[in-house]
Amino acid sequence: MLVFLIKKTWQRFVATALSSVVFGIISVSLVALINEIINAKGERQTEFFWVFAALAISGVVVQLISKLVAEQLSEHSQAELRKLVADKTIEAKISHIELQGDAKIKSCLTEHSLKVAGFFMSMPGILTNAMIVLGAFVYMAWLDWLIFLFALLTLVLGSVSYSFANNVAFKKIANAAAMQDGLFQQFDAITDGIKELKLNRSKRAFFKLEVLHPAIDALRKERIEGVSILHMASSWGGFLIFTFIGGALYFLSQQTGEESQRIMSGFALLFLYMLTPLETLLANIPRAFAAQASANTIKTLTDELMSDDGNSVQVFKQFNxxxxxxxxxxxxxxxxxxxxxxxxxxxxxxxxxxxxxxxxxxxxxxxxxxxxxxxxxxxxxxxxxxxxxxxxxxxxxxxxxxxxxxxxxxxxxxxxxxxxxxxxxxxxxxxxxxxxxxxxxxxxxxxxxxxxxxxxxxxxxxxxxxxxxxxxxxxxxxxxxxxxxxxxxxxxxxxxxxxxxxxxxxxxxxxxxxxxxxxxxxxxxxxxxxxxxxxxxxxxxxxx
The missing domain is CATH 3.40.50.300 (P-loop containing nucleotide triphosphate hydrolases)
Incomplete structure (x- = not known):
């Protein structure tokens, strides 16, 4: 489903991806340049200032372009999804529509399509922060390859533990997406069955307390459990990052010399600048998984809605x-x-x-x-x-x-x-x-x-x-x-x-x-x- 959307909006997708990547590279370059300015002297420092100004202006322009194109990408992807679901439903056999039910179709047209569109809206932030983190690691390797290997080991350890937690969390998020379809059916019952509920107090109370509220609470519980697992994994990743920072700074503090000072200041700037992008990147993972679950739900629905496939046949206008x-x-x-x-x-x-x-x-x-x-x-x-x-x-x-x-x-x-x-x-x-x-x-x-x-x-x-x-x-x-x-x-x-x-x-x-x-x-x-x-x-x- 995500591939379908990328094909439908490929020009905006490519523009969003490129501008986000470029902005990420510019951001890391600015941090590296700040370190060089701190440690440079004389005319070289002035040259760095001019480069810094050019990069800063370019970064502002590229970031603006990225956000504007991402907004268009989000709205177009949601529109394309809604058109797809609506067209598939209209062209499907009526028996298949009745089998799927109103609640599932409405859920795909509203909340599921909104989650997928939200993922595309957050894509510039994900790509930009990913490039900042990647660029930071590259700069680390250029400053000191031993510390880079230590950072790489930390990243591998965090990725393995995070992927295990993600598998568990994704099952809960996918289950929550299915439960949401059932909840939409209960929402329909509120308006469609309001006369019956108004006329019978005990029936009304039973519907609220035994049907509607448990369905809402069950969905809430499933979502909280899934997202909580992801947040715990994110916190574990943050702990590994701080462990890495502490170890790297301790290692650098044991060295002496002007070059050591330049490396120390470079790492300090990188750590301070990299923390927020890394946290943002990890925080967007639950949204990405929710979008994937919603995209799978929409794909399942559209695959099961079999078309009449008769539009090419000439219509009857009269008969005897x-x-x-x-x-x-x-x-x-x-x-x-x-x-x-x-x-x-x-x-x-x-x-x-x-x-x-x-x-x-x-x-x-x-x-x-x-x-x-x-x-x-x-x-x-x-x-x-x-x-x-x-x-x-x-x-x-x-x-x-x-x-x-x-x-x-x-x-x-x-x-x-x-x-x-x-x-x-x-x-x-x-x-x-x-x-x-x-x-x-x-x-x-x-x-x-x-x-x-x-x-x-x-x-x-x-x-x-x-x-x-x-x-x-x-x-x-x-x-x-x-x-x-x-x-x-x-x-x-x-x-x-x-x-x-x-x-x-x-x-x-x-x-x-x-x-x-x-x-x-x-x-x-x-x-x-x-x-x-x-x-x-x-x-x-x-x-x-």
Whole structure:
């Protein structure tokens, strides 16, 4: 995943890396130059002053460039990650999206992408401090190779112990990243289940004390343990550094002469200057591990979201007949806690038909509708459009025949890919017909508000579906939340109007008083679809 981001932002990445490395080299050079100025005399000291001024100015400019480019790199990397996750999710099979769950996808779009971007933001500091430490060791070798070997031994010892601690800490940090996905699910429950929590005090208390708080505390504990191990390893590294400093200074203090003084002052300056960069470098390691864990989580998600891979297939714009041949689909049924299957379905839909689908709750009506419109793939059988079989790669093209309003519909805040100038007036006419004009209207392709009741939002969703002007309309119990007057408008005006335009309409409904208005009546019972050959006559009750 990090390689993917580097490829996407390679110009900014290279600019950030180079400017950071250059600034690190300049910083070490300034420290070495200070030591030379202290020990130089006469004209040579003046020359060193001019070099120092040039390096200092260059360092300020390079550091500014590094920070500016790093900020861009951070924002671009986060944007690229969010685009990747969003695009993968949009293009994925709906069954794979449902399997991953909303919480994991939201977590990748927010916190995980933010952690990876934060790592790129801290990269200039990491590279600069790394170059300062590396340059310090090089200067040490130039001053005294024996002390350099002692420093190298200290570095190896610290690295071995640190890597062992990192392995333990990384497991905890990775586990915390997985726990965070579950916590996002509980966060969703706060808003989605607020009505249930408000109505039941004991349920509310149990959710807070036994579900939400333990999940938050468990994540906190795991993160603290992981980071604490890293900080202990960092402290051990700091102890080794101070041990090295003490040993080196003691060794140098036993020597005499002018050269010894120059080496002593050089090491003193290096130690003082190197401590903060080294501590900063060690402190950034937990952030790097957290970013790696988040990047792995995002990669796992994107790898598991399999694409429909049908964008290249030419879309269907019209049809005369859709035939289902022995169509079957199996899925987990929550009510029965078992695998539920739609029995082999043989059926034909013709252009310009109005079909009602009835059946009890949990009988498989909505699942059949999702298989029919291509949201779910059939496990067996096939769909044939005008004698053309629909394969897996052609499902997306086939789906373009349908406009739907399911029970769990989502209402966007604007009309997407609809010629607004031509249809905005028609949309506002429909809004008036559905008595929403005093609440909402369409302006410049957007709805003026979405602060509507459930029934009103469903009416607005109907307007959106109507404006899409697809050949096949599918409504999943649209009228369930509507007042009688709007039910009448739906069944007696809008549906016949669509049929008269040559549209095929499948309506999932329980409103038996309107059954006689349909051309055909289908019944779903325990996954078995049958056609009712004799339509009931609409009864009229006269109230005296």
């Amino acid at each position: 007949s859709i035939q289902l041949h022995a169509l079957c689909h199996r899925y987990y049924h929550e009510q029965s806690d078992d695998i539920f299957s739609l029995k082999p379905i043989d059926l034909e839909f013709k252009q310009g038909e109005l079909i009602y689908l009835v059946g009890g709750n949990g009988s498989g009506k909505t699942t059949f509708a999702k298989v029919l419109c291509g949201l779910y793939e059939a496990d067996e059988g096939e769909i044939v459009v005008d004698n053309q079989p629909i394969s897996g790669a052609g499902l997306d093209a086939y789906r373009q025949l349908f406009s739907t309003v399911f029970g769990d519909y989502y209402l966007f805040d604007r009309l997407l890919n609809v010629p607004c100038d031509q249809l905005e007036r028609k949309g506002n006419e429909l809004i008036r017909k559905l008595n929403l004009h005093h609440k909402v209207s369409i302006e410049s392709g957007r709805f003026t508000t979405q602060r509507l009741s459930q029934g009103q939002r469903k009416r607005l969703a109907l307007v959106v579906a109507y404006l899409e002007d697809r050949p096949f309309y599918l409504f999943d119990e649209w009228a369930a939340d509507q007042d009688p007057v709007f039910k009448d408008v739906f069944y007696r005006e809008l549906l016949p109007e669509l049929r008269n335009k040559g549209k095929t309409i499948l309506v999932i409904t329980h409103d038996d008083k309107y059954f006689s208005l349909a051309d055909r009546l289908l019944k779903m019972e325990n996954g078995c679809l049958t056609e009712v050959t004799q339509l009931p006559v609409t009864q009229t009750h006269v109230l005296a």
